[in-house]
Amino acid sequence: MAPAVILLLGWMLVPLTATLYFSFKKYLPLRGDSLENGLEWVGFQNYTRFVGSSSFWPSVQTTLIIVGSVLVITVILGVLLALLLDQPMWGQGIVRILIISPFFVMPTVSGLVWKNMFMDPINGILAHLFRFFGAEPLQWLSQASLQSIVLIVSWQWLPFATLILLTAIQSLDSEQLEASEMDGAPALSRFWHIILPHLGRAITVVILIQTIFLLSVFAEIFVTTAGAFGTKTLTYLIFQRVLESQNVGLGSAGGVYAIILANIVAIFLMRIVGKNLDR
Amino acid sequence: MARATTKTRKAVVTIAAWMIGLTIFFPILWTILTSFKTEGQAINDPPLFFFFDWTLENYAIVQERSNYMRFLWNSIIIAGGSTVLGIIIAVPAAWSMAFVPSKRTKDILLWMLSTKMLPAVGVLYPIYLMFIKLGLLDTRIGLVIVLMLINMPIIVWMLYTYFREIPAEILEAARMDGASLRSEILYVLTPMAIPGIASTLLLNFILAWNEAFWTLNLTAAKAAPLTAFIASYSSPEGLFFAKLSAASTMAIAPILILGWFSQKQLVRGLTFGAVK
Amino acid sequence: MGQIVLNKVQKKFDDVEVIPPLDLTIEDGEFAVFVGPSGCGKSTLLRLIAGLEDVTSGSIQINGRESSDIPPAKRGLSMVFQSYALYPHMSVRKNIAFPLRMAKLDKAEIKSRVENAAAVLNLTDYLDRRPGQLSGGQRQRVAIGRAIVREPSAFLFDEPLSNLDAALRVGMRLEISELHKRLDTTMVYVTHDQVEAMTMADKIVVLNAGVIEQVGSPLDLYHNPKNTFVAGFIGSPKMNLMTGEVAEKAGAQTLGVRPEHIAVSDSAGEWSGVVGVSEHLGSDSFFHIHETGLAETITVRADGEVNFKHGDQIFLTPRTDMMHKFDGGGNRIV
Numbered sequence: 001m002a003p004a005v006i007l008l009l010g011w012m013l014v015p016l017t018a019t020l021y022f023s024f025k026k027y028l029p030l031r032g033d034s035l036e037n038g039l040e041w042v043g044f045q046n047y048t049r050f051v052g053s054s055s056f057w058p059s060v061q062t063t064l065i066i067v068g069s070v071l072v073i074t075v076i077l078g079v080l081l082a083l084l085l086d087q088p089m090w091g092q093g094i095v096r097i098l099i100i101s102p103f104f105v106m107p108t109v110s111g112l113v114w115k116n117m118f119m120d121p122i123n124g125i126l127a128h129l130f131r132f133f134g135a136e137p138l139q140w141l142s143q144a145s146l147q148s149i150v151l152i153v154s155w156q157w158l159p160f161a162t163l164i165l166l167t168a169i170q171s172l173d174s175e176q177l178e179a180s181e182m183d184g185a186p187a188l189s190r191f192w193h194i195i196l197p198h199l200g201r202a203i204t205v206v207i208l209i210q211t212i213f214l215l216s217v218f219a220e221i222f223v224t225t226a227g228a229f230g231t232k233t234l235t236y237l238i239f240q241r242v243l244e245s246q247n248v249g250l251g252s253a254g255g256v257y258a259i260i261l262a263n264i265v266a267i268f269l270m271r272i273v274g275k276n277l278d279r
Numbered sequence: 280m281a282r283a284t285t286k287t288r289k290a291v292v293t294i295a296a297w298m299i300g301l302t303i304f305f306p307i308l309w310t311i312l313t314s315f316k317t318e319g320q321a322i323n324d325p326p327l328f329f330f331f332d333w334t335l336e337n338y339a340i341v342q343e344r345s346n347y348m349r350f351l352w353n354s355i356i357i358a359g360g361s362t363v364l365g366i367i368i369a370v371p372a373a374w375s376m377a378f379v380p381s382k383r384t385k386d387i388l389l390w391m392l393s394t395k396m397l398p399a400v401g402v403l404y405p406i407y408l409m410f411i412k413l414g415l416l417d418t419r420i421g422l423v424i425v426l427m428l429i430n431m432p433i434i435v436w437m438l439y440t441y442f443r444e445i446p447a448e449i450l451e452a453a454r455m456d457g458a459s460l461r462s463e464i465l466y467v468l469t470p471m472a473i474p475g476i477a478s479t480l481l482l483n484f485i486l487a488w489n490e491a492f493w494t495l496n497l498t499a500a501k502a503a504p505l506t507a508f509i510a511s512y513s514s515p516e517g518l519f520f521a522k523l524s525a526a527s528t529m530a531i532a533p534i535l536i537l538g539w540f541s542q543k544q545l546v547r548g549l550t551f552g553a554v555k
Numbered sequence: 556m557g558q559i560v561l562n563k564v565q566k567k568f569d570d571v572e573v574i575p576p577l578d579l580t581i582e583d584g585e586f587a588v589f590v591g592p593s594g595c596g597k598s599t600l601l602r603l604i605a606g607l608e609d610v611t612s613g614s615i616q617i618n619g620r621e622s623s624d625i626p627p628a629k630r631g632l633s634m635v636f637q638s639y640a641l642y643p644h645m646s647v648r649k650n651i652a653f654p655l656r657m658a659k660l661d662k663a664e665i666k667s668r669v670e671n672a673a674a675v676l677n678l679t680d681y682l683d684r685r686p687g688q689l690s691g692g693q694r695q696r697v698a699i700g701r702a703i704v705r706e707p708s709a710f711l712f713d714e715p716l717s718n719l720d721a722a723l724r725v726g727m728r729l730e731i732s733e734l735h736k737r738l739d740t741t742m743v744y745v746t747h748d749q750v751e752a753m754t755m756a757d758k759i760v761v762l763n764a765g766v767i768e769q770v771g772s773p774l775d776l777y778h779n780p781k782n783t784f785v786a787g788f789i790g791s792p793k794m795n796l797m798t799g800e801v802a803e804k805a806g807a808q809t810l811g812v813r814p815e816h817i818a819v820s821d822s823a824g825e826w827s828g829v830v831g832v833s834e835h836l837g838s839d840s841f842f843h844i845h846e847t848g849l850a851e852t853i854t855v856r857a858d859g860e861v862n863f864k865h866g867d868q869i870f871l872t873p874r875t876d877m878m879h880k881f882d883g884g885g886n887r888i889v
Binding site: 106118125255256 | 527546
C-alpha cells in the first residue's frame with residue numbers, strides 16, 4: 001500500500017506546511033512581496049485579522065447552514081423517495097434514471113441553469129410560475145439567496161442519497177418485515193423500528209460522503225452569487241482573500257481556520273463512521 | 280414484499296413516482312429543450328414546451344465562439360488520465376488492505392478519507408505557487424495529478440470494499456491448487472474484481488469530469504476542461520438562454536449518457552460497501 | 556504414501572494459544588475425522604496441515620517429508636472447502652482443470668483427466684456451465700472433482716456438507732465414503748456432526764478447546780469413551796450422565812449409561828420415573844423420563860412399537876455391563 005499512502009501523505013503535508021508558513025507572513029504579491037526577497041514575519045496578525053473581519057463568523061455560519069440544511073433535506077427526502085421507489089410500479093427503471101440524472105450534471109452547469117433559466121426574476125421558469133398564480137416573482141438569488149443555494153445543492157445531491165437508501169431498503173430481509181407484520185406492528189412503527197435502523201449504515205455513508213463534498217461547495221456559489229447576499233462560505237471567503245485581493249498571508253490564515261473546522265467535523269464523522277462500519 | 284398488490288395502489292405509486300422523477304429531471308429536460316429554441320422562444324411567456332421551431336443554430340454559434348472540441352478533449356484526458364493513474368496506484372494499496380489487513384488498516388482507510396475533508400481552498404495558494412514553479416499551471420498533466428490525488432481516497436476505499444467481497448476461501452483454494460501469487464492475481468482475483476474495478480473507474484471518471492474547484496483555479500485556456508468552458512458563460516452570455524442551454528447540454532451530455540448506461544453498477548459502487 | 560504425522564504442533568493467534576502442542580499420526584489410506592464443537596480448533600488444525608496457516612512451533616510430516624515450511628501447493632494435498640470456493644468466472648471444466656493448468660500439464664492430459672473426474676462424479680453434462688448455474692450438491696461435486704484430478708497424497712475436507720440440506724447430506728456422505736474406498740487415499744475430514752464422524756471414519760479425533768480428547772475407531776469411542784466429554788459427544792441421543800448416590804454406589808463420581816442400554820417396563824425395574832416427552836421415529840421410540848432422582852432427565856430408547864403416554868409411571872433397568880464410570884476429573888475409571 002506504500003505508494004498510495006506516501007503520495008497522499010505528501011499531498012497533505014507539503015501544501016499544509018506551506019500554508020502554515022504563509023499564514024505567519026505578510027504576503028501581498030501585488031505589492032511586490034515575493035518568496036525570493038524574503039517575507040516579513042507578522043506572528044498571529046493574519047489570524048487575528050481574519051477572525052476580526054466582519055465576514056468571518058457569517059461565513060462559518062453560512063457554511064454550516066448550507067452543509068446542515070442540505071444534509072437534512074437530502075436524507076429526509078431521500079428516505080421518503082426511496083420508500084416510494086421500493087413499491088411495485090410501472091417503469092421503475094426509467095424513474096431511477098430520471099432521478100439519478102442531476103448527479104451527473106457538473107456543478108457549474110447546474111449553478112448557471114438554475115440561476116438563469118429558473119431563478120431569473122423576469123424570464124425564469126419560477127417567475128412564470130409565480131406570475132401564473134398571481135404572485136410577485138421572487139428575486140431568488142438576492143432575496144432568498146441562501147435558500148436558493150441550498151435548493152440547488154440539494155437538487156444535485158438528492159439522487160445520491162435516494163439511490164443509496166433505495167439500495168439499502170431493497171437489501172432488507174423481507175422476512176423481518178413480515179415477522180413484524182405478524183406481530184401486529186402498524187406501518188408507521190414498522191418504519192421506525194425496522195426500516196430506519198436498517199438504514200443506519202446507509203445514512204451514515206450518505207452523511208459522510210456528502211459532508212466531504214458539501215464542505216467544499218464552490219462552483220455553485222462562484223457562478224450564481226459570487227459570494228454576495230450572505231452566501232459567502234468559509235471556502236469562498238478564503239478564495240476571495242487569496243485570489244481576488246491577492247492577500248496570501250491572510251488567506252492562508254483563513255485556510256488554517258478552514259482546516260480546523262473541517263477537522264472538527266471530520267473527527268465527529270469518523271467516530272460515527274468508524275463505529276458504524278465495524279462488522 | 281412478495282404479495283399481490285392492487286392495481287390501483289400500483290397505479291397511484293406509479294403516478295407519484297413518475298411525477299417526482301420528472302420534477303427532479305425537469306431542469307435537465309428544460310435545458311435540453313431550450314437549447315433547440317431561438318433566443319426569442321427561449322424567453323417566451325408562457326414558456327414553450329414542445330411546439331416551437333426546433334433549431335440547431337445555438338450549437339453552431341457556441342461551437343464557433345468557443346472551441347468545444349478542445350474543452351471536451353481536455354475533459355476526457357484529465358478525467359480519464361487521473362482515473363486510470365489513480366487506479367493503478369490504488370490497486371496495490373486496496374489489495375494489501377483487503378487481503379493482508381493489519382490492526383491499522385481501518386485507521387489508514389479513515390485517515391485517507393479524512394484527507395478529502397481538508398478544504399482545498401486552504402492549500403490553494405501553495406499548490407498554485409508550486410504549479411507555477413514546476414510549470415504545471417494550465418497544463419493537463421498538472422490537473423491529472425491533482426485530480427488523481429483528491430480522488431485517491433475514494434478510489435482506495437471503493438476498491439477495498441470490492442476486494443473484501445471476494446471470499447478468502449477462493450484465494451486459499453487457488454493456493455492449494457498450486458497457483459503462484461502471480462497466477463492467483465492474474466487468473467482468480469482480477470477476473471473476479473473486474474466489475475468492482477469497472478465501477479470504481481466509472482464513478483471516479485464522473486467525479487473528475489465534474490470537479491470544479493481545481494479545474495477552475497489551475498487552468499486558464501490551454502488545459503481548461505468543460506467546467507471552465509461553461510463557467511465562461513456565467514455572464515453576460517448567461518442571459519442568452521438558448522446559447523447557455525446549448526453549451527450546458529454539450530458539457531453534460533457525454534457524462535449523462537455514460538451515467539445512464541452504467542447507473543446500476545454506479546449505484547453499487549456508490550454505497551461504498553455499506554449496503555449489501 | 557499418504558501418512559501425515561504431527562509432532563508437538565502448536566498454534567497461537569497473537570498471544571492466544573488455540574492449539575496447545577499436540578501429537579497425531581494419520582496413517583496412509585486412513586479416513587480420519589476431526590470432530591468437536593464449534594470453536595474447538597478442528598478447522599485450524601486442518602488448515603495447519605494444508606499449510607494455509609503457519610505452525611507456531613512443532614513439525615508436520617507428510618509422506619515422511621518435513622512440510623511445515625513448504626507452501627500449501629507443494630504439500631501434495633487437495634482441499635475441499637465449506638463454501639466450495641469455486642471460481643465463479645470459470646466453467647466447471649475450467650474449475651476442475653485449474654490445478655492441472657497450474658501444474659503445467661499438457662492439454663491432452665488435462666482434458667482426459669478432467670473428463671475422467673467428471674464421469675466419476677456425474678458432472679459430464681455440466682462441464683460447460685458456470686458454478687452459479689449449479690445446485691448445492693453439484694457444486695460440492697465440482698469442488699471434489701477439482702480435488703481429485705490432482706491425484707493428491709491426501710484429501711482435506713473442511714465441513715464440506717454443512718451447506719447442504721439433510722437429504723443431500725446423507726447422499727454426499729455415501730459418495731465421499733465410496734470415493735475413499737475406490738481411491739484408497741488418505742482423507743482428513745472436519746465436521747461438527749458426530750453422525751458424519753461415526754459413519755465415515757476409520758479413525759475419529761475428538762477435539763475440545765484445541766486439545767485432543769481421544770483418538771480411536773468409531774466403535775472404540777462408542778464403547779470406551781475416555782472421559783465425560785467424549786461420552787457426551789459421541790452417540791445419539793446423548794449418553795445419560797448421573798451423579799450422586801447412584802454413582803457413588805458404583806464407586807464413581809459420574810456414572811454414564813446410553814439410552815439404548817436401558818430396558819423399559821411398565822411394571823418393574825431398578826429405577827422408576829415419569830414419562831415426559833416421547834419421540835416416535837417408527838423404528839425407535841425415545842422417552843424422556845423425569846423424577847427419577849438420578850438426573851434431571853434420563854433418555855431411553857425402546858422399540859418402535861413401545862408406547863407410553865405423557866405422565867405414565869415407568870420402570871427402567873440399565874445394563875450393568877454397559878455402564879461407564881468416571882472419576883472426579885471426568886476421566887474413565889478402568
